[in-house]
Amino acid sequence: MGSCQHWKVTASKQFDKDFRKLGSSDKQRIFDSVRELAEAENPLSVSGVKAVSVDYPGRHRQRVGKFRVVFELLTGEEVEVELCEHQKGVLNIERVLARKDGYRR
DSSP: OOOOOSSSEEEHHHHHHHTSSHHHEEEEEEEEHHHHHHSSSGGGGGGGGEEEOSSTTTTEEEEETTEEEEEEOOOOGGGOOOOOOEEEEEEEEEEEEEEHHHOOO
């Protein structure tokens, strides 16, 4: 795989829990989505990404079918893990929510 990941991916325990509940085809779609975000120079410009203001301030989400992947980008002093020299920061995946759960107020 010759693609460069501009962002180091980390995942919360809640994401792991959410992910384990998914079927295999949904898991593959979520995995592909996370890889697309990590390989993007600017994940916020990827199709389906929007800011999330309710329940997750400062976070973004990517639409993946009936699911929403909630993530945050960490750069500079916010980063607590070692990065490769070409990586811009950390793409922290926080949740995978069904669309109906992702828009609770």
